[in-house]
Amino acid sequence: MTIPLAIIACLLWSTAFVGIKIGLRHSPPWFFAGTRFLLSGLILIPFSGGFRHLFSDLKHHYKTVLLVALLHTFLLYGFFYIGMTMVEGALAAIIVGASPLVSAVMAHIFMKSDRLTRIKVLSLMSGFSGVIIISLSRAPWSATGFRDTLGILLLLTGSTCAAGANIVVAKSNKSLPPLRLSSLQFTLGGSGLIILSLLTETWPSLPLPAEYWVTFSWLSIMSAIAMSIWFILLKRPGVKVSELNLWKFIMPVFGAILAWALLPDESPSVLPIAGMIIVAASILGFYRSAIDNKNN
Secondary structure, X not given: OHHHHHHHHHHHHHOHHHHHHHHOOOOOHXXXXXXXXXXXXXXXXXXXXXXXXXXXXXXXXXXXXXXXXXXXXXXXXXXXXXXXXXXXHHHHHHHHOOHHHHHHHHHHHHOOOOOOOHHHHHHHHHHHHHHHHHHXXXXXXXXXXXXXHHHHHHHHHXXXXXXHHHHHHHHOOOOOOHHHHHHHXXXXXXXXXXXXXXXXXXXXXXXXXXXXXXXXXXXXHHHHHHHHHHHHHHOOOOOOHHHHHHHHHHHHHHHHHHHHHHOOOOOOOHHHXXXXXXXXXXHHHHHHHHHHHHHO
């Protein structure tokens, strides 16, 4: 069930790009992110054994919990939401689609059992060339293009933080249940983003429109489900960080299609689509290499 569950998690995440763009029309980025993930953490509490078990896990595994909360919620989404204010939803989906390549490099550096091969390196180089094509398509030398390029860099920085968090989870003590880890890191990371927002942003005035609350609710529930699935898979014996993250190639395709279909100010163009195809092809090549190595 590892592959079907990974696909389900990635399909759920694919909906985030449109939802975030809608929510950012009515809320500053860190306030939106912080309240969303705080609610995600609270949603998981009843399924995690309640507060008593959460406090016990936090006490015994505080280093892992705090590090994952820092990398996977506070830093990842701190960068991600600011980047989303600078680029189109479809473009963000394509750039985040390169995250499996970032995860592969990080896993090679920090995990002895998850090494790169020559074919994997070629796949990585091809994937990053796709990201470069997408970046150049935004004309970074122009004022608007520079903003897009900065947004792309912020999204890639967030992907690097997420890759680090994946490695921490994969190497963490198996006695820390994934659901409790998800609840704790969402609650702590979301609270940190709310504090950051309180210090730097002007909070939105109530009442907010219905589309905001629908989007906010969906994103909170979706994150709780998708991240819990992902942490469960990362802790499974024999599952490699680089190979699991390859299934995120689904995200740029469905994320971009949803953005082009649902956001009236976004439409496809040739170079971003070409970059998306190159990124997806490189990830598929990477995955094929991993399968061939297993069979040999």
